[in-house]
Structures are given as structure tokens and as C-alpha cells.
Amino acid sequence: MIITGSSPGVRAGDATARLLVSTLCLDVIVLSLIQTLVVPALTEIAGQLHTTAATVGWAVTANLLAAAVLTPLLGRLGDLRGKRRVLLGVLAVVVAGSLLAAATASVPLLILGRVLQGASYGIFPLTMGVLRDEIRTDRLTFAMAVVSGMLGLGSGLGVGLAGMLTRNHGDYHQIFWLATVAGFLALLLTAAAVPHRDGHASGTVDWFGAGLLGAALVLLLLPLSEGNDWGWTSAATLCCFTACAVLFAVWLGVENRVGTPLVAPRLLAHRPVLITNLAGLFLGVGMFTGFLGISHLVETPRAEAGYGFSASVLAASNVYLLPGVVAGVLVVPFGGRVVRRHGGQATLLAATVLGVTGFALLALLHDATWEVILGGVIVNLSITFGYAAIPPLLVLAVPPGETAIANSINSIARTVGSALASAMTVTLLTSRLLPMGMTRESSYTIAFAIAAAGYTVAGLLVGLGLKSGHRLEPADPGRPPVMSAA
Structure with a gap:
């Protein structure tokens, strides 16, 4: 059902609001699913396409580069032309890219499909803009926290499902058929549930x-992405x-x-936005350091290296990473209530404390399965609370006409953080080797310690640089009709 809401002050029923929030949750799951689905399957894809791992690695690199180009542009278009229209266009492009990757056995076409999937990074800022337009102010922080929490769920699902679908040399095309079906379902529900609303911003692109x-x-x-192969110098x-x-x-x-x-320099220099973006960057570092570090650590053959758990890709996903994902999803509603009650600054500060704790545990204790799982759970909780806090902080800091572009820049900050984490982790794991060619255990300790230090810096920035007691302002008198997400 589409609600145009032409009469200001009219509120849609709770059922309609819940449908809207549920639909946006699915949209964000599709985004994070696409981000991680291909990573565990890269070796399998290279083998089935009879090419090198470096060549197939461009399926990840091209996706990141397309996201970098498209995300700020899509955010600005959403503010100008209306979020629903742009969101539907993005989902259509994502479905086309997923279908292309699923239907081809050509490396160039696979990379092209991943380029098209790169448009998915625009989904998150657009969903935040839709929530700000449609959800009642006193329910907005809760709705944003729930939708943001789906980033962690989708990432975990991507890793776990990729491991399941490609185990025992399963056909890698299945992961892209999964993305195609999920994207098409999200497209249909978005067309039905997201109201049409003109853009808040004025001007041109x-x-x-x-x-x-x-x-x-x-x-x-x-x-x-390529510095480890090219050489950092x-x-x-x-x-x-x-x-x-x-x-x-x-x-x-x-x-x-x-x-x-496209992005007003005053917006980038505005202290709350700047600090929130830096926090987003460190969250990106933490998420990918945890994902990559734990995956490689537990897959290390203990008999050869003297540490590790000799886990398969499937076991690494479902035994060591899945508990953290489940824990993060379970606390999503609680995260929303914490933001609403205590404000974004306190929630983000709590996220940094959890991040430091989780990575410190991983750095010091990773000899037993329960130690790795516990550290991963705490890290995932930090990411969940961090994602819950960031959109409300940006809503407080920018006018409605800059909501999507502000979240786009924060998405880019997280993407850069993820790329930094990937570069750092891969460099550490490949440059400090034992005589038999295995990674030294101390490399994992260093990687986790660096992530803990990053969270410490983020905590200091948030604690000292943001004002306390941030709360959402009352709805503007001329604001479009809103829904309750209760």
C-alpha cells in the first residue's frame, strides 16, 4: 500500500509503519548480504572459472570502487528527487547486477555484475532518509536502530550462506541467485510499502x-585494495x-x-558530523578486522602452526561468527531503546567501550573456542550499538534536506574503514610468516590490538567532542505525515 500523505498531520496506522520498517530492514539486509556474500567464496569462484585469485579479487575491488562513486550521488539524488524513486532505481540495478553474475561464467561479466551491485551501498542512506520523512519523531530513534541493526545481520548471513552454498565445491552461481531473489523481493515490497514523497532539498545535482x-x-x-599486491611503497x-x-x-x-x-564543506566540517563520520570509520575497521581476523585465525591448521582450530569455511562461519551475529540481532530493539533514553552520544560511547573490550579479549585470549566466540560476540555487540547510534546523531546534526547525503558520507567512511581493515589484516597475515609459510600467531594479536586502539580513539572523540544529552527535536510544523513505528 502506498501512502501519499497529502494532508499534513494525518498519521498512518501502526501496521503500515511496521510494514514500512520491515521493508526497509529487508532492503538493508540485501545491502549487507551483497557486501559479504562473495568474500568467503572467492577461492571457489577462482577455481570454477579457471582463473587466479588475484583476478577474481576484482569482484570485491570493483564493487567497492563503484560504491565509492555512486553512494554520495545517490544520496544527493534522494534528497532532491525523493527517496522512494531513487531507492527503487537502486534496487532494480542491484537485481540486474545479481542476475548478470548468476547467469554468466565470464570473469568480465561477473565483475560488471559486481559493479552494478555496488549501487547497493546507496540503500542505507536512502532508508534513513525515508525513516526521517515517515516515522513519528518519538519513534524515530527506535526505528533507525532496528533498520541499522540489519547491517550486522545481513553481513553474518552473507558469510554463513556463502559457506553453506559453496561447501564441497558447490556451484558459486547459487550465491548470486540468492542475491537476485532477495533483491527482487525487496524491490517488490519497497514499491508497495514506501510512500512517494518529493525531495526536501532544492537545487540541482x-x-x-x-x-x-x-x-x-x-x-x-x-x-x-591492491596495495598488498602492488607493494605499499x-x-x-x-x-x-x-x-x-x-x-x-x-x-x-x-x-x-x-x-x-554535492556535499557542502560546512557539513563535513560541522563537528558532530565530523566526529560521527570518524566513529563510522572505526566501526568499519572493527567489523572487518573481526570478520577477517577471526575467520583466518580459526581456519589455521593447529597441527602445522601450533595454534588455530583447523576449521572449515562453513565451521568458521556457523560456529565462530554466527553467535556474534545472533547476539547483535537480539539486542537491536534494546539498542533503539538505549538511544531513545540516553541519547546517541552515550550509546556510541558504550559501543566503543564494548569494542575495546572485545578486541582486547581476542588479542589476549584465543586458545579456546569459547574465548574466540566470546570476543566475537562482544565485538558484534559494539557494532550493533554503534550502528544504532549513528543515524540519530546525524539526524540531530543536519536538516531534512541533507539527511540522505549525510548518511551517504558516513557510509563511505565505513567503507573506507572496511578497506583499511582489509589492507591492514591481509598485510599483517602475509608479511610475518613462520618458516613453513604459516602466519605468526602474533600477527593476529597485533591486528586485534590495532582495532582496540582504533576504538579507543573513537571513544575519546565521542566522549570529548560531542555534546551530551542529544535528543531528536520535535517534528517541524510543515513536516509530511508521519507514522508510528511502535
Whole structure:
């Protein structure tokens, strides 16, 4: 059912609000499912396509690069043209990309499919914009926390389902058929449940600024993804980072001069937004360090390395990672209530404390199965509470016309954090080897300790840099009709 809400002040029934929130939850699950579904299956894909792991690795890299280019642009289009219209377009592109990857045995077409799937990163900021438009203010933090919590659920499902579908050399195409079906279902429900609403922002799309920002982000993420193969001091890596810095400086200069910039520099410099984005970056570091570090640690053959658990990909997913995902999902409603009662700053600060605790435990205690599971559960709880706190903090900090673009920039911050974590973890695990070629146990300790240090920095920024007692402001008199998500 589509609710146009042409009469301000009319509230839709609770059932309609619950349908809307449930639909947006599915949209976000599709996003995070696509992010992680392919990662555990890369070796299997390379074998079945008779190509190298480095070549298939571009299925991940191309997805990240497309996300970097598209996410801020899609967020701005949502603010200008209306979130529903852009969200439906994104889901259609994601379904097309998933179908292409599922129906082909060509490496170039697989990579093209992953490029199209990169549009999925725009889903999260658009869903946050829809919630701000449609959900009653006193229920907004709870609804945002629930939808945000689905990022962790989808990521965990992606890892677990990929392990199940490709075990015993199962056909990798199944993971993309799964993404196709999930994306198509999300598209149908979004068309039915998300109301049409004109955009809040005015002006035009800053295409030149979008191009500059996209190019700068590509030059940042490309060496982070490939630096371990290129060499961190190679000419290619250093040239990319240098060109990235130059393009960012040019982009800031351009954005300061155009009438309707893609991202207003004042928005980036606004302290609550800046600190929230830095916190998002460290959350991205934590999520991928936990995922990659735990996966590789437990899959290490104990007989050869003297540590590890000799776990299969399936066991790593379902025994060691799944408990953390389940714990995170179970506390999603509680996270929403914590944000509503104590504010975003306190919740985000609690998330950083949990993150430091979880990674410290993983760094010091990882000889028994229960120790790794406990550390993973605590880390996942930190991510859940962090994701619950960030959207309400951004809602407090920006006007309605900048909701989607502000969340887009935060999504990019998390993506950069994930790329940093991947680069750091892979470099540590491949550069410090035992004589028989296995990773030294101390490399895992260092990786987890770095993640704990990152959470410590985030906690200091949040504790000292954000004002306490943040609460959502009352709805604007001219705000469109809202729903209760109770």
C-alpha cells in the first residue's frame, strides 16, 4: 500500500509503519548480504572459472570502487528527487547486477555484475532518509536502530550462506541467485510499502563535484585494495595516494564555489558530523578486522602452526561468527531503546567501550573456542550499538534536506574503514610468516590490538567532542505525515 500523505498531520496506522520498517530492514539486509556474500567464496569462484585469485579479487575491488562513486550521488539524488524513486532505481540495478553474475561464467561479466551491485551501498542512506520523512519523531530513534541493526545481520548471513552454498565445491552461481531473489523481493515490497514523497532539498545535482569526489575515492580505495599486491611503497600505490590528496583538495575548492554543492564543506566540517563520520570509520575497521581476523585465525591448521582450530569455511562461519551475529540481532530493539533514553552520544560511547573490550579479549585470549566466540560476540555487540547510534546523531546534526547525503558520507567512511581493515589484516597475515609459510600467531594479536586502539580513539572523540544529552527535536510544523513505528 502506498501512502501519499497529502494532508499534513494525518498519521498512518501502526501496521503500515511496521510494514514500512520491515521493508526497509529487508532492503538493508540485501545491502549487507551483497557486501559479504562473495568474500568467503572467492577461492571457489577462482577455481570454477579457471582463473587466479588475484583476478577474481576484482569482484570485491570493483564493487567497492563503484560504491565509492555512486553512494554520495545517490544520496544527493534522494534528497532532491525523493527517496522512494531513487531507492527503487537502486534496487532494480542491484537485481540486474545479481542476475548478470548468476547467469554468466565470464570473469568480465561477473565483475560488471559486481559493479552494478555496488549501487547497493546507496540503500542505507536512502532508508534513513525515508525513516526521517515517515516515522513519528518519538519513534524515530527506535526505528533507525532496528533498520541499522540489519547491517550486522545481513553481513553474518552473507558469510554463513556463502559457506553453506559453496561447501564441497558447490556451484558459486547459487550465491548470486540468492542475491537476485532477495533483491527482487525487496524491490517488490519497497514499491508497495514506501510512500512517494518529493525531495526536501532544492537545487540541482553537482555532477562535476560528484565526478571529482568519485575519482578521489577510487584513488583512495584502489591502493587500499591492491596495495598488498602492488607493494605499499610502489610507484603505483604512492601515485594513487598522492593523486587522491590532490583531487580531494580540488574537490573542496570546487564545492566551496558552486551554488548547490554535492556535499557542502560546512557539513563535513560541522563537528558532530565530523566526529560521527570518524566513529563510522572505526566501526568499519572493527567489523572487518573481526570478520577477517577471526575467520583466518580459526581456519589455521593447529597441527602445522601450533595454534588455530583447523576449521572449515562453513565451521568458521556457523560456529565462530554466527553467535556474534545472533547476539547483535537480539539486542537491536534494546539498542533503539538505549538511544531513545540516553541519547546517541552515550550509546556510541558504550559501543566503543564494548569494542575495546572485545578486541582486547581476542588479542589476549584465543586458545579456546569459547574465548574466540566470546570476543566475537562482544565485538558484534559494539557494532550493533554503534550502528544504532549513528543515524540519530546525524539526524540531530543536519536538516531534512541533507539527511540522505549525510548518511551517504558516513557510509563511505565505513567503507573506507572496511578497506583499511582489509589492507591492514591481509598485510599483517602475509608479511610475518613462520618458516613453513604459516602466519605468526602474533600477527593476529597485533591486528586485534590495532582495532582496540582504533576504538579507543573513537571513544575519546565521542566522549570529548560531542555534546551530551542529544535528543531528536520535535517534528517541524510543515513536516509530511508521519507514522508510528511502535
